[in-house]
Amino acid sequence: MDDRVDLSILAEVSRDPRATLAQLSERVGLGVSAVQARLRRLESEGTIAGYRAVLDPEAVGRPLSAFIEITPLDPSQPDNAPELLEHLSEIEACHSIAGDAAYILFVRVAGPRDLEALIREIRLSASVSTRTTVVLQTFYENRPIAL
Amino acid sequence: MDDRVDLSILAEVSRDPRATLAQLSERVGLGVSAVQARLRRLESEGTIAGYRAVLDPEAVGRPLSAFIEITPLDPSQPDNAPELLEHLSEIEACHSIAGDAAYILFVRVAGPRDLEALIREIRLSASVSTRTTVVLQTFYENRPIAL
DNA sequence: TCTGAAAGGCTACTGAG
């Protein structure tokens, strides 16, 4: 399912999703039609889940980011925290994890006041306790996959 | 710097970076030329830092992800861990954080054996101790910004 | 700074080998 050429296309598309078929064709060393067919397959199979622009968090008014680990207050209750929190747009990611907490969230906010408000909202919405780790500096993120 | 129209363009481009100027123009309610000019500015200013394809981690052979908190073994030594670890392509993100540890990494690997090897490599490369939290399930990530 | 139009280039797509 993932031969050498597919991986090459994925790496290239990951790095520059706006490239034209002709450009990809050249970089990958395959005919345009072949690249087109593979790209379609990769998209319809879900290997390529979508495309995103990477925005400067500061420029869009979200200079502060943090990790928030959450733990249900009452373990006997049904736990659908990810669903309950999905509407909060400040939450960029939600994973369930092994370890002390049940989930870890990655969030982006405008500042400390917004972070406090968000934490309160999370506690109320999902009936959880939280443990927040503020990000001081981001050295890199969203790195494309390597060949 | 970020008026209503810019944010609208950013939200749209964030969701669908492969849209043409004509499509963006229609969705944003602005002439093609105006959208083009704004887009160029947003790109050259760095507000749009780049474009990425979102790949299915399983399909590209990285079904296991984890957070790794790292702490320098010798606090008196100069600390340039992010630089020392940059060459490890399994590391997708690196943040410095407030709290017990100095940094937190987000990594993607093929399986437990690879995770163990990566952790060893990190400890050696950067002279740090590590604390790893395995991700069990990812409910969402890379969510685009909202208006 | 935006709109609108015009032109040319290039793109995606298809079908045959």
Added chain:
DNA sequence: CTCAGTAGCCTTTCAGA
């Protein structure tokens, strides 16, 4: 998968408000 041919759209530019 490659190679072409075609139709259509896209980017770019420029003048004007």
